[in-house]
Amino acid sequence: MRACVVHGAKDLRVEDRPARDAGPGEVAIDVAVGGICGSDLHYYNHGGVGEFRLAEPMVLGHEIAGHVAALGPGVDGPSVGSAVAVHPATPCGECAECRQGRRNVCTNVRYLGSAARFPHVQGGMSERVVVPAPQVRVLPPGLDLHGAVLAEPLAVALHAVHRAGDPAGARVLVTGAGPIGCLVVAALRHIGASEIVASDLLAEPLSVARKLGATALVRPQGTASLAWPEPLDVAIEASGSPAGLRTCLERVRPGGTVVQVGLLPPGDVGVPAVRMVTREVTLRGSFRFDGEFDEALELLASGLDVGAMVTGSFPLAEAAAAFELASDRSRACKVLLEVGRD
Numbered sequence: 492m493r494a495c496v497v498h499g500a501k502d503l504r505v506e507d508r509p510a511r512d513a514g515p516g517e518v519a520i521d522v523a524v525g526g527i528c529g530s531d532l533h534y535y536n537h538g539g540v541g542e543f544r545l546a547e548p549m550v551l552g553h554e555i556a557g558h559v560a561a562l563g564p565g566v567d568g569p570s571v572g573s574a575v576a577v578h579p580a581t582p583c584g585e586c587a588e589c590r591q592g593r594r595n596v597c598t599n600v601r602y603l604g605s606a607a608r609f610p611h612v613q614g615g616m617s618e619r620v621v622v623p624a625p626q627v628r629v630l631p632p633g634l635d636l637h638g639a640v641l642a643e644p645l646a647v648a649l650h651a652v653h654r655a656g657d658p659a660g661a662r663v664l665v666t667g668a669g670p671i672g673c674l675v676v677a678a679l680r681h682i683g684a685s686e687i688v689a690s691d692l693l694a695e696p697l698s699v700a701r702k703l704g705a706t707a708l709v710r711p712q713g714t715a716s717l718a719w720p721e722p723l724d725v726a727i728e729a730s731g732s733p734a735g736l737r738t739c740l741e742r743v744r745p746g747g748t749v750v751q752v753g754l755l756p757p758g759d760v761g762v763p764a765v766r767m768v769t770r771e772v773t774l775r776g777s778f779r780f781d782g783e784f785d786e787a788l789e790l791l792a793s794g795l796d797v798g799a800m801v802t803g804s805f806p807l808a809e810a811a812a813a814f815e816l817a818s819d820r821s822r823a824c825k826v827l828l829e830v831g832r833d
Contacts, residue, residue, distance in 0.1 A: 494550045494617030495525075495810045495828065500538035503811050508550070510619045513563030518627045520575060522830040524804070525616045526554030526640045527817045529669065529731075529754075531604065535814045541757045543606040552616030553579035553603035556639040557831065559627070566624045576639040577615060578626040578784045579603040595650065595779045602779075616807075616830055628785065631792035637801075638791050640827065641674075645787035645797065646780035648674035651752035652682065654777040655725045662686040662723040664742050665705070667730025667753055668696035670825045673703050673800050675727050675752070680704030681795055688720055690738065691730070699824050702799035711738070722747070729753045733760045745770040752777040800824045 492510040497503050513519040531551045533540040556576045559569055569575060582589050582597035589597050603622075604614025630639050648671055652658060663684045665675050668691035679687050680703065689700035690709040697708045709719060724747055726739035731753030739749045740763055749772060767774060791797070804827035805813035817826035 492618040493807055495552065495807060495830075496548050496550050497534045497545065498548045499545060500536060503535055503551075503814055505808055505810050508617060511621055513561050513566070513621050515564045516566060516624055517563040517621050518559060518566060518569075518624050519561040519563070519619055519621045520555075520557045520577065520627070521560045522555050522557040522615055522618060522620055523636045524556055524640045525552045525828045525830050526644065527813060527826045527828065528552075528554055528644065529671070531614075532814065532818055534604075534606070536818060539606060541754060545606050545611075546609050547611055549604065549606060549611045550613040550615070550617050551604050552614040552828075553605075554640050554643040555579075555603075555615035555620065555830070556630070556636040560619060563621075563624070569627065569629045574630045574636060574639075576628045576630060576642050576784075576788060577603070577620070577622055578628060579615070579643060580779065580781075581623055581626065593781075595781045616810075616828060618807075618830060628788060631788055633794075634788065634792035637804075637827065638798075639788065641797055641801075641825070642784060642787040642791060644670050644825070645674050645678070645791065645795075646783040647671055647752065648678045649783040649786055649790075650780040651675055651727055651729070651750050651777040652678045653783070654750045654752075654775050655727060655748050658725050659683040660685050661725050662688075662720070664688045664690065664723045664726040664739060665700070666690050666726065666728050666735040666738055667732070668693075668700040668705075669729065669820065670800060671752060672696075672727075672729035673700050673824060674797060675729055676700050676705050677703040677795065677797050681790065686720075686723070688723065693821055695821050696824065699800050703797060724748070725750070727752060731755055733762065736760065737762055740766055740772060740774070743772055746772070748773045748775065750775050750777050802826050804829050
């Protein structure tokens, strides 16, 4: 099978890898389409994500959809040929976090396309992937593969919004209009936030955020359609930058809530903590998702339209070009790979 394999920074290859059969409790999937995520771009551009560094070649990708190719022993569904999406996490089910219903922060989780463990967990940007059966989701009626591949990043956004409490009717700031930030905007629009202010350093991402439901835009270092508004109820930081977190802490009202979903750089990050104390601002982290994956599939099937974030798609053979485009925020939001054979 062909696969998109990263060997190091700027060393991305489409190469043949041996396919394996589905074992007991597993499902083999012929992958049709994959989305390029921010973590994939970090592996491609920098050879790692945060503290997780590449120690061996790794198949990238955890946003995938395709068709069931085969069922392993003991698996009685879904039927071969079914259109499916894949939840990328395999939590252990035994640690304290799993027992408390917080499987997204499982200390022993295996996640597709992650260098957090060695050997690395190989990803899903290959023509065939084998995963545990409980991670396979048959697509709901009305949802095609190219829509379903957006369920994983939408689930990340939904989890961040849920971490904010109930933002229905709230005034919300979203810093960073990359794919996750734009999907946070879409989720907030669906839930019924009264005002959604999106901020970014570039005009192009903000135009996508506007299409997905932002009611106002701010460019901190450029011409803005709006000056900074009055303090907001909630701020969701999706840029992964210390400056973005600082802005969120400064722009929420006293008693407001800040959710950090963008992955910050490793090490210490300077923030105006005294404002958090004196104004009793609540700061919450948001990492990945769990049940929100199914929620995302249902929302997409029921008509939540996030297609404006898709810049384009490339055949697997042109993976390097796809990753270069996806790395340019002035030209791209979400880039897809057509993984299946032509």
